[in-house]
Amino acid sequence: MLAAKLILEQGIVVEGLNFFTGFCVEGHTHAIRRQRAGRLKRNNALWVAEQLGIKLHIIDVVEEYKTVVLNPKHGYGAHLNPCLDCKVFMVKKAKNWMEQHGFDFIVTGEVVGQRPMSQRKETMPIVAKESGADDRLLRPLCAEHLPKTLPEREGWVDRSKLPGFSGRGRKPQIELAHSFGFKEYSQPAGGCCFLTNEHYTTKLLDLWNHKGKRDYELDDIMLLKVGRHLRPRPHFKMIIGREEGENNFLQGYRDRFTHCYPLSHKGPFALVAGEISEEDVALAAGVTARYSDAKAEERVEVHVAHLDGRSASSVVKPLLPEDILPSWYV
Numbered sequence: 001m002l003a004a005k006l007i008l009e010q011g012i013v014v015e016g017l018n019f020f021t022g023f024c025v026e027g028h029t030h031a032i033r034r035q036r037a038g039r040l041k042r043n044n045a046l047w048v049a050e051q052l053g054i055k056l057h058i059i060d061v062v063e064e065y066k067t068v069v070l071n072p073k074h075g076y077g078a079h080l081n082p083c084l085d086c087k088v089f090m091v092k093k094a095k096n097w098m099e100q101h102g103f104d105f106i107v108t109g110e111v112v113g114q115r116p117m118s119q120r121k122e123t124m125p126i127v128a129k130e131s132g133a134d135d136r137l138l139r140p141l142c143a144e145h146l147p148k149t150l151p152e153r154e155g156w157v158d159r160s161k162l163p164g165f166s167g168r169g170r171k172p173q174i175e176l177a178h179s180f181g182f183k184e185y186s187q188p189a190g191g192c193c194f195l196t197n198e199h200y201t202t203k204l205l206d207l208w209n210h211k212g213k214r215d216y217e218l219d220d221i222m223l224l225k226v227g228r229h230l231r232p233r234p235h236f237k238m239i240i241g242r243e244e245g246e247n248n249f250l251q252g253y254r255d256r257f258t259h260c261y262p263l264s265h266k267g268p269f270a271l272v273a274g275e276i277s278e279e280d281v282a283l284a285a286g287v288t289a290r291y292s293d294a295k296a297e298e299r300v301e302v303h304v305a306h307l308d309g310r311s312a313s314s315v316v317k318p319l320l321p322e323d324i325l326p327s328w329y330v
Contacts, residue, residue: 001048002173003109006140006266008052010157012035016056017097018045019090021065022221026190029225032245044186051182062094062218069195070214074117074126079201081193083117084126091131098136105151107134111173112142112166121145141165141173188321194225204228206330210237210274219253223271226250228291229330232283236274237330240291245295254305264301264311282316289318 004014031041049056068089072082087110094106110119116129124146129136135150138157143149144164151157165172177185186192194200203224208214216231227239241247247269250259257271270288281304289300295318305311 001052001109001141001182001185002176002180003107004006004048004052004054005182006162007138007157008054008109010161012156014054015101015103016045016049016054017094018056018058019061019065019093020058021193022062022218023069024195025194025225028222030277032226032249034243034245044192048186057097059093059097061089065089066216069216077117077196079196079198081117081195081201082202083115083196084123086193087118088209091127091133091137095131095133104156105138105149106133107138107140107235109141110139112139113146114166114168200224203330206231206237210234221255223250223253227271229269230287230324230328231330232287232328233280236272236276236280236284237274238270238284238287240270240288241268245305256307258284258304258306260285260302260304262289262292262294263299263303264299265289265292265294265297267294267300282314283315285314286319287324289316290320290324292318294318302327 004016006191007014045058046056068082068085069080072085074082074084075264077083091106091108098104098106110123110124112119112124117123124139124309128134131137135147135153138149138151139146139160140157142165143152143159143162149157152159163172163176166257193203204216204221205218206229207220207224223239226249227241229237231237239250240249247261250269250271253259253271257273258276259271261267261269261270268286268288270291272284276284285302285304288302289295292300295302298317299315300318301313301315303311303313
């Protein structure tokens with residue numbers, strides 16, 4: 001938002017690019033769950049473009065992005081976040097888009113020293129070089145700390161009007177936002193990619209381990225964002241809705257998974273992934289009952305529907321808290 005605004009202030013036409021990888025936090029999880037009920041649900045990229053008065057192009061890169069996630073040239077961060085390869089990938093996509101649509105240079109909101117992988121002084125030149133953007137990549141927020149780019153040398157952009165932010169702090173950015181009259185903006189730290197989240201990447205590794213290969217489909221990574229994930233037995237996993245929004249979302253997959261839900265009491269909708277025996281069905285029903293409003297009851301009626309069309313309702317005893325082993329949680 002700030003980088004684009006600085007360039008707009010110099011009378012230059014700016015359009016936004018938002019790359020959809022499937023690992024985004026905003027616009028999916030926030031839309032499903034009822035957290036922060038008092039706040040409007042929105043896609044922040046669209047909202048920012050509206051505040052700036054610019055066009056936004058949302059580009060689906062789910063399939064292309066697999067190479068970045070599965071085989072990052074520069075490795076991962078603390079979890080499965082290929083941040084440097086990700087930045088190279090997105091700037092390269094932006095360069096291609098720029099050339100196809102007659103634009104002259106690329107602007108990003110990067111700040112020297114702000115991120116431990118992709119925004120160090122020694123790695124920022126790597127992004128420019130490997131993406132092919134070279135000196136058509138301008139980082140307005142930290143321009144003072146970097147060599148002049150083509151837009152600055154040619155006089156398209158007045159370098160003297162660009163700030164010289166650096167480091168992990170966000171106070172200068174917040175002050176700049178206020179000076180532009182921005183009273184609301186996305187969280188200025190923390191990122192919005194699930195690949196930086198330890199709990200999410202643990203579930204992704206579990207998926208790969210039980211698939212027997214490092215690969216994924218869009219539905220795989222979407223489901224990892226939703227619900228409580230348990231693996232009661234090595235050969236099957238359960239995804240259990242934690243609230244109404246998640247239950248509704250999981251029901252969209254009812255034709256692709258064995259699923260169960262309580263009939264006699266209010267409770268979760270649960271998907272069962274894997275081949276399961278009759279004994280496993282009873283276990284899955286007991287787990288589902290445990291997370292219902294009847295967890296303290298002696299008996300709960302649970303409906304189980306199989307992929308082959310079979311379905312049945314049975315009365316089960318909810319598993320006690322101590323029966324849900326810590327090792328079951330993914």
